[in-house]
Amino acid sequence: MEDDSHRPETGTPPPAFWRTPADPVVASPNERELLDLVRRHGRMSRADLVRATGLAAQSVMRLVDELRDRGLLHLGETLPREGRGKPSQAVELVPGHACTIGFSVTTDSVSSAIVDFAGNVLGQRHEQTPDLDRSKLVAVLRQHMQTLLHTHKVSPDRLFGLGVGITGFFVGEGRRVNAPSPLDDLALADLDELLTRELGHPVWLDNDGTVAAVGESMLGVGRWARSFVYLYFSLGLGGGLIVNGRCVRGAHGNAGEVAGMLSIPGIEAPTLELLREMLASDGLAFADIGAMLAQFNPHWPACDRWLERARPAMSLIVSASVALLDPDAIVYGGRLPRALAERLIAGSTIDNKPRRGRKRPEPRLVPAEAPSDATAIGAAALPFKEHFFL
Template identity: 35%
Template sequence: MLASIKNNQLLRSAFTVSKGDKLLPDNPRAIVREVFWNMNTTQSKIAEQTQIPQQTVSRLVKGLIEQGVLRVNEEKGESSTATKSSKGKSASGIAPNPKFAYSFGLSVLLDAISVAVLDFTGEVVDTLILELGDMGIESVLRKAVAMANELIDTHAIPTDRILGIGVGISGFFSSTDGKMNTHHAIEEWADINIAETVAEAFQLPTWVVNDGTGAAAGEGIAGVGRQYKNFVYLFVSSAFGGGLVNNGEMIRGTHGNAGELGDMLPAKLYSHPNLQLLQRILSKHGVDVPSIYKLNEIFDPNWPGVDEWIYKVQDSFDLVATASSALLDSQAIIIGGHIPTQLAEKVIPRIDVYAQFRRGAKRPLPEIVCAKVTRSPVAVGAATLPLREWFL
């Protein structure tokens, strides 16, 4: 059984708990947040960005380094680890200490679960995925705890360094009480307090998001989303959904359902761009795809039926991309989920984002790019939740 952070004296002793919802007071928290998003930064840049006085920054950074939260990168000859100070001298870069803490993520999909672990820089340490015939609560949690313990043993992760666990699950929040109206394939998870149920099994602080929001959160930290402050994430999996990130933060909405992009597409008018439809079309053409979770490894863009799927879902991609661009003025639209990268690369050039043409120009349009996190994207995203909640 995993160690609970409630009993985690090592982490608790490293911080002054503030307001009951943080591991750090405001100023150290702001410094850790700045260093996390801007790896190998300097004290002068931290002071500039946080508006904390330079002397205070110097004192707090020194303390955070002594506690092992941050570290100084001083590798020779690597431009990524050192910057030039205003006086032209080489300045060592300050970065998070990857071994300071770890966070876990669990995805509960329609017919599979995955567990991911991230280090304190937001890098993916490892993931495990398991397809299941029984998606009931007892079955899922028993397997998930075993998978988490396997990752702990494999990577020698100290249990007193685990911040918590996030859960990404297929469904939508039915109210503000944290209960979800889940897909029929995971009926047993409907209308229960998922966070409390998972927390009891893992003995860890637990947070819950829907699968699309979770995948977007993961792409924002461990994927190409690091390059963009504002993006819309198209979650292409067994179903179609999405997630929204603004200024690096997840947009959850009133109930936690922001980013339900599939609801933009009335089923009688539009074919939803999901992988179940792709499987049916491929099967019609004699191509057997046993699992969407292995599709990225075996996908051939020349399979008969691939172009038919793209033709059927093209209008759906156009509508969602246009609406997202017009409503949110995002920097990027990221196509991810369990869609094979090669398929996303075929789709992207065909997406038409409508915009008025005036005085010889359109308004700025978002870049449309492929996701980088292609293995267990929901679990990876769920694993970012403890990092986001405690530190970011």
């Protein structure tokens, strides 16, 4: 199941990565399936790829050889084979085939990450950005891009593209995001076109919850959970959906906006902005969420009160997620500190009444596992996910 209704694509991939000079596609469906298998397993033998894909052995051999000739795969050490048959060389992704840079744009900061073709995070940057407008956004992203490429000695011609995750929701008019204040100058703008033009590379743009879910699917929980709901805690409460390993965006790109289910019963959303306001009432004032997280202390008395107020919302959200999607996992992520995530999970209750002494299977409730800034890494994963992998 792949959701094509709202793909975050602008422009076309750089010609250097096309399958042929006349074909602006970087990988066929069979090639993407094979590449994704190698990505998820790290390395596989050609015999393993035959069994996993169900393709004829000759087809797999041909695909591997063509991808090797194009520089996407290489053959590594010989792998032992169970049972009869000759040992087979390991098939692995070539890390240096391409790289991407991802950006996370929040109400108070910009983070970035550079990721290679094998999913290795080469480096990251973070910068507080109060009063961010369009011109400053372009300047900050350009500086991050140039610094990451120079620091990690990556040639610009190996840059496949840029991913951007921004807080807000889509309004059904192309890639226009309705961002919250203080990002007023970025709201409802054609940011993908602006950034593609100003930065000189194709841009894939999506909301932060979906982008973080993509990153989690490639570098975190997605390594063991094929279907999960990602809950994104920040200024607001959003999320993203991964079903059978694929991102589901919905008709307008807003699938996973879990806070929308709280207004009818009148339940408040447990946002990090709410925690910041509660700390202020205790005499601990922070200029923004970033400043609060930089000094986060799980033993603040306000955390206990926040967790208590969060319990009704989280129990409703996880119960609805289980009823609608039956996922393998529900991931507590975004900018939520792990210590707070673990306590929030402990207080979340799934409505699951037994029948004949049996309950429905329940998902695992887990903190995010993707390294460091999930949104920046997820944004870097977007171009690869959309064109090379499943």
